[in-house]
Amino acid sequence: AFIHSIMVQKRRGMFRMWNIALINIAYTLGAFGIFINRGGPVPSVHSFGASTLGWVFLTFLGVATLASFGLFFYRLAVLRSTHALESTLSRETAFLVNNLLLLGIAFATLWGVVFPLISELTTGRTITVGEPFFNQVNGPMMLALIVLMGVGPLLPWRTATWATVRRALVVPVAITAAITAAVAVLFEIRIIAVLVGTAASTLVAVSVLREWVRGTIARHRATGAAYPLAFAALIASNRPRYGGYVVHLAIVMLAFGIIGSTFYSTTRDVFMRVGDSTTVGVYTVEFAAVETTTFADRTEREAVLRISRDGKPLGTMRAWNGVYPSFQMVSTRAAIRSTPVDDLYVIFSEVQPDGQTAAFRLLVNPMVWWMWVAGPFVILGTVIALWPARQRAAAYVELPDRAGAGLAGGAS
Structure with a gap:
């Protein structure tokens, strides 16, 4: 919120109170989150052992929060913006x-x-x-x-009319509606929440891409540069803005991943003997073999699985299972097949005493690949937005002493 809000202060001199309050809230919530995660109030695998330092930390956090907001209200008159909405x-x-x-x-x-x-x-x-x-x-x-x-990036600063807003939105909304309708028909989507989420995410992508296309074409016509160079110059002309757009595209990818994995994931728990096969989603999984390796502290087993789709072989996956007798602990490592369409997970849960029968959990999560791709795009957009702009260095020239020259001339 602060990253967006500070842009308004930079452009219009507004939201100064918002920005200070957001900084205080961010520090307080960040420190409190560390306490919850590490201090043990909420059960977590990351918690440290029991300690009496929790109350000391909470006291410090309370004092810091009261002091920061006390100073905020004390300086409220100075923080008030001169401009209003x-x-x-x-x-x-x-x-x-x-x-x-x-x-x-x-x-x-x-x-x-x-x-x-x-x-x-x-x-x-x-x-x-x-x-x-x-x-x-x-x-x-x-x-x-x-x-x-x-919608936000399409709105002008200060004020706009409904007619202006309609003109700015008509093309993106029309393209979004067409894409959403096509997706609904092709993939037979009938869930309203999925359609609304798809439409909203598509609107963001269309708005960003349209801004890039329009800006690149305008710069190409003005300078005659090739389109790739014009696009690079467009990004360099306003790095914070266009870097933010890259992050927005990453959020769109994340949204698509959440929609797909939330509404269309499939899970099956099965027992299979070597040679058996089962289906999950569009995949057929065959339990081909189990390989056992014994170490001094553990016994490792790998389940070899052949994956196919519509009768077409897709390859082999290996799911891992390790038993640690000294600790009475079992560890698993899932086999993962990741594609832009969906991810297939196979978890090797346990092995029966005969060594040939095993329990598996099979999961198909659509669109998760896009959630992983979103991470590098967030980093890329952040780097673009924060990359410093090239500035001209100031040159200093020593001027002659005109006053001294004038006195010398008068004396002669």
Whole structure:
């Protein structure tokens, strides 16, 4: 939220109070998150051992939070912006709504995490919230945020009319509607939430790509440069803006991955003997063999699996299982086949005493590949946005002493 909000302060001198408050909130939530993850209030595999330092850390965090917000309210008059929102149809308003949505998502997530602690303190019973809570609360806000990502960059600064907004949105919305309809027909999508999420994500992608295409064509016509050079010059002309667009595309990839894996994932738990086969989604998985290797501290087994689709062989996967008798512990390592369409996971859970029969968990998660690709795009967009612009160095020239020359001339 701060990264977006500071752009308004830089451009219009507004949101200064917002920015200081967001910095304070970011520090407080970051430190509190470390305490929750490492301190042990919420069960986690990353928690340290029991310690009495938790109250010391919470005391420090409380004092730091009160001091920072106390200073914020003390200097409130200085932080007030000289400009105000001139219209609800403006880019400034879009940034304001962006701040509210991101804060809403953050605090809803915080409430879901600390609710078990609050319920235990107030009722004596630990009541936990799971994935449905976060989906129902954060899902609509995330959807609104994605729509805002597609609409916000098309709005002008300061003020706009409905006619201006309609002209800016008519082409992206028309392209988005056509793409969404085609996807719905081709893939037989009937789930409303999937269609809405696909449309919102497509709107963001169309808006970003349209801005790039229009800017590249305009620069090509103005300078005569080839299109790749014109595109590179366009990116260099405003790195923070276009680097942010790259990050927006990464969010679109992440959204597609979440939609696919949430609504269309398939899971099967099966027992198979060597030579057996089963199906999961569009894949056929054959348990070809099990290879056993014994070490001093563990016994390792690898399940060899042949994968096919519609009778066409796709290759071999190996899922790993290790047993550590001294620790009475079993470790597994999934076999993964990842493609842009879907990911196939095979987890080798356990082996029966005969050594030839095993339990497997098979999962097919569509579109997860795009979630992994989104990470490098976030890094790329951040590097572009933060890369320093080339600046001309100031040159200093020593001027002659005119006053001294004038005195010398007068004396003669």
